[in-house]
Amino acid sequence: MDFYYPGKGKSVIYQPRQGFAERWHPMILGNLPNIQLTILIGQYAQKYYLPENKDNVTNTVKNYRQFLPHFMPLVHLPPRNQLWVTKNPWFEEQVIPELQILVKQIINKD
Numbered sequence: 001m002d003f004y005y006p007g008k009g010k011s012v013i014y015q016p017r018q019g020f021a022e023r024w025h026p027m028i029l030g031n032l033p034n035i036q037l038t039i040l041i042g043q044y045a046q047k048y049y050l051p052e053n054k055d056n057v058t059n060t061v062k063n064y065r066q067f068l069p070h071f072m073p074l075v076h077l078p079p080r081n082q083l084w085v086t087k088n089p090w091f092e093e094q095v096i097p098e099l100q101i102l103v104k105q106i107i108n109k110d
Helices: 018-029 043-049 056-060 079-087 090-109
Strands: 038-041 070-074
Touching: 038 043, 038 056, 038 079, 038 090, 043 056, 043 070, 056 090
Parallel strands: 038 070
Antiparallel strands: none
């Protein structure tokens, strides 16, 4: 959503700068005419690109198929989110393999 890491507080990662995506994403994406899949990592990307979706990140990722073929929502996985992966084994069992297949198909298409 931004071009720099905004840092983190004691228990939270700071949000991207306000207005950055609105200002820069249309121009950048306008110069990338053949985008076949956009990976939305974390709540800020998902809220911006999926404004009609009201689920939390876990449920959004769990229901990723409803956003295909254009978007693939993923959880942000810094080291502290390893507990999330442990609690949600479906992520590595289902989501990651499907993402790998999708990326492979896109790469092999060109």
